[in-house]
Amino acid sequence: MDSFKCKMLGDVHYYLGLQIERDVEKRWLKMHQHKYISGVVQQYGILEGRTMKTPLPADFKLRKATEDDVVLEEEEMKEYHSLIGSVMNAAVQTRLDASFGVGQLSRVVQQPTAHLEVARRMERSKETK
Numbered sequence: 222m223d224s225f226k227c228k229m230l231g232d233v234h235y236y237l238g239l240q241i242e243r244d245v246e247k248r249w250l251k252m253h254q255h256k257y258i259s260g261v262v263q264q265y266g267i268l269e270g271r272t273m274k275t276p277l278p279a280d281f282k283l284r285k286a287t288e289d290d291v292v293l294e295e296e297e298m299k300e301y302h303s304l305i306g307s308v309m310n311a312a313v314q315t316r317l318d319a320s321f322g323v324g325q326l327s328r329v330v331q332q333p334t335a336h337l338e339v340a341r342r343m344e345r346s347k348e349t350k
Contacts, residue, residue, distance in 0.1 A: 239314060254315050261307045265300065267341050276322040276343045283325050285332070293333060301333045304340045319343055 233241050235256075242251040261267075293301065305326055312319040322343050326333070333340075 238310070252315060254311050258311060261304075261311075265304055265307075265341065276319045277325070277339065278342070281322075281325070281339060283328060285329065293337060297337060298333070301337045301340060302330060304337075305330060308340065308343050 232243060235241065238254060238257045239252050240254065240256055242253075243249070305323065308319060309323045309327070312323045322339075326340055326343070
């Protein structure tokens, strides 16, 4: 078996988008994505409006687009796809409460209608944690 030299660089504070805080004396470890989420919120201009306590509205019902629905422009579609990916990243790593909402919104990724506003709401809810 091959071996290699390793150099101790100290405690990890940031790894793959996760911020890691640790207190050895009190025996706790905290992982979060405040920096990542703040960056996403700024990137998509979701700063205006209040933060939300829940990722999805209580009365949210997923539905397919109909002929009467307003179709998103190409730029809005790109924003929706990118925003869903950003929310999915946080949901998989540290925000399990957003996983259900991401799954729901991913189902209509080909023809989102009013779902873009719901995706923006999810990002605002993550900002509060």
